[in-house]
Amino acid sequence: MTKLVAGGIVWSKTVAGLFIAPYETSRRIACKGKAFELLFIGLMLVGYFGLASLVKIAAFRPFLLSQQFFILFSGALCNIFVSVATLWIAGRLIGVQARILPICVSWAYTLVPTTAWFLMTSVLYVLFPPPRTTSVAGLAFSAVFIIVSATLLWWKIMLSHLAIRFVFRIPLATILVVYALFVPVLAFESIVMYRLGVFKVPFL
């Protein structure tokens, strides 16, 4: 129990570090990231998907809630698996042999902004249900929503970039080659998830 609490504190400090000093913290994660940190990221995802299932089903029906939770959680796990595997293969293709654990831990931390955006959207869905109108208030809400969403997107892009940079230890030109291999696979996977009705906005 003490170890769990200590692990939770370490994880929280790392997340705070990604918020305040992303460069330094990403570097530390790639060098010294531990497998137990994946547990806390898993707990974060479980917490979010539990809430998202409640919001989506909007009724206390255990079977439907469990089904929705299972679909979302499996979809997210599938996304993580595809992302990590693609990165690992891309690394091999460019001639870098990175260990799988640093890729997993570094990539898993990039799910923090993703989860933050999905959490914000779920909460706002309850507080201010769509559709948005073209009134002044509706447009103001839309502008603020896009500003916050774009801010989280920049954070996500930066963390992903730093994860690739520090795990593979490669220069910018090679990082762009990794993106060229990585992005089409993720785009295809996102389309599959959309067609299956799991995620309308890709949970990457």
Add this chain to the structure above:
Amino acid sequence: MTYKANATYTNFLKRWEEVTNLPPQTLGPFTGMYKLLTGRFKVMPWPWFLVVSAVFVVVLYVILGSAIAFLVTTLQKGF
């Protein structure tokens, strides 16, 4: 005192190895500009993120007009 000095030196050495382990990014004649830009994002990048996002929203509003409300409706249903 010697112990403290040794510990400081060991820590410095560890840090030095960690930093020099990764060669610095260079972009030819654009290296200076690249360093200037990325330097702002290394610590507390949020003010810059917000500024870029605000500009992004203005550009989006110029392009889409009030259709940004539709975009947000779609995004809100997207979780």
